[in-house]
């Protein structure tokens with residue numbers, strides 16, 4: 039074999055085509071990949087939100103495009119006792135219902151985390167209130183709270199506890215408490231199941247170590263369970279506060295804000311004024327007034343979470 | 356410091372018997388290692404001593420006091436878990452002080468104790484870190500610190516080194532041993548690693564299938580294993596155990612090799628045991644074919660085939676053979692172990 043005939047093969051660097059080069063361009067790729075998401079978000083989130091905020095500063099009514107009126111709607115609302123009452127009730131409703139949901143939900147989660155007979159069946163039952171569509175459970179509560187046909191009134195009269203039917207939703211305060219009770223009932227599963235998931239991530243050997251260190255059951259809860267549950271608790275609580283504050287279905291289905299507007303939440307009042315009432319601008323202004331509260335709830339969670347130094351790595355030494 | 360007595364301890368999970376009546380006597384200040392294959396019940400026994408598992412039968416006494424019905428916190432023991440079980444939301448200082456905090460110890464006493472333990476373990480600079488910010492070896496030390504500050508009667512360790520890399524394991528092994536000698540606290544240490552057991556223990560308890568196979572000093576177990584299980588478990592590389600029978604003026608293995616017997620050997624012998632390090636190169640020895648040569652530098656391990664029997668030898672000399680070559684080896688007759696048909700050592 040002579041050296042001159044040995045085939046020499048060199049890999050030629052091929053110049054990539056225009057299209058290939060385009061797809062190698064980072065800026066182009068970023069735009070192409072982001073476009074669908076941005077488009078969807080713009081259409082379904084930003085546009086309605088922007089429109090809502092814009093409407094809040096106009097005097098639009100149904101059938102008449104409004105003109106820019108500045109903060110006139112808000113000035114009017116600040117003097118409106120019904121609106122102020124709805125702000126009060128929204129905060130009260132959220133505070134009391136959240137407190138109830140977390141108290142009972144945590145208790146249930148701790149219970150379900152023990153070795154119980156028929157544990158999985160119990161867990162399934164706990165989830166029921168959450169699976170049932172809200173409107174359905176609202177109708178059930180409406181029926182339970184009905185002045186004439188209430189099952190509770192019937193039973194308590196039968197047992198001689200009360201003379202006549204119990205007043206659930208006919209006067210302001212009983213109606214407010216009844217709605218809060220319904221909201222707690224409906225919210226417990228979400229809290230209980232989320233916290234149960236959190237409880238199950240806590241290593242049993244921590245409890246054993248604490249047991250050997252001499253901790254009583256209460257001390258184990260206070261020093262192990264609770265701090266370890268904090269991160270999940272903060273997230274679940276933020277979501278729960280947001281959902282409760284913006285609640286609409288339960289109240290609208292059971293009392294429609296009555297009696298005499300005493301149980302209006304900001305969401306139900308916004309709808310009431312905007313759609314059946316036709317005052318789109320004013321309704322939008324009420325809805326916009328909810329935003330600061332929601333931002334506050336989100337910040338609460340953000341800082342609640344960021345404070346937990348032990349979860350992060352070495353960076354915050 | 357205290358003695359620990361385990362008498363006929365039994366453990367049943369549901370209908371499964373895990374421990375079938377275990378007896379262990381531990382002297383004051385002794386370092387005892389429970390060793391055995393995975394799943395043999397070592398952790399279960401340790402957790403019964405700690406009070407984390409109830410005792411299905413028998414009795415456990417610490418310092419002469421029967422503790423069957425004493426809750427864990429009153430047993431005066433401290434335990435180091437395999438995964439360390441450090442409280443992730445507490446700093447090293449808080450982790451170590453936790454038991455004292457629960458006992459409402461004065462702040463200056465707590466600080467003093469923590470400082471003392473931290474000094475012993477070299478954790479001084481890490482007291483304000485969280486467990487996440489520590490390396491495996493440091494976490495291991497914090498777990499020990501948490502045990503030390505309590506001045507317990509007994510230390511319990513459950514495979515404390517199994518999450519560390521090989522080098523750190525060797526280092527921590529000597530640290531734990533040294534610490535135990537300094538504090539002179541009775542210690543029960545669980546491991547599945549027989550080298551850990553050999554190097555650390557005053558007394559080794561070899562367990563298998565929920566029973567104790569043999570208990571004794573490390574070298575006693577090495578020199579006179581009571582049965583086939585202990586013979587095969589203690590020592591590395593493992594002892595050659597060759598089934599066969601006494602015949603033709605020696606021991607005829609089932610594989611057909613004829614091995615020399617010590618004078619006056621029991622004719623009932625059914626298994627011939629010889630440690631790899633007790634085989635010698637000898638021109639008048641038994642001839643075998645080399646299968647594998649593994650030099651480690653300090654010694655050479657050679658796998659030989661004699662008839663159908665494979666046998667491993669470890670020699671100080673450098674063996675120059677290649678697979679297929681012939682090699683003559685002879686067992687040190689004073690170090691041959693013979694086992695009867697029931698698997699127990701023959702006198």
Ligand SMILES: Nc1ncnc2c1ncn2[C@@H]1O[C@H](COP(=O)(O)OP(=O)(O)O)[C@@H](O)[C@H]1O
Pocket residue numbers: 368373391392393394395396397398399400
């Ligand atoms: N809580 C339990 N329930 C049922 N069986 C268990 C339980 N804990 C351990 N066992 C069984 O007991 C045996 C011994 O376990 P263990 O003491 O952890 O072994 P090891 O010697 O590896 O530490 C194993 O077969 C294990 O499956």
Ligand SMILES: [Mg+2]
Pocket residue numbers: 397398399514
């Ligand atoms: Mg174990």
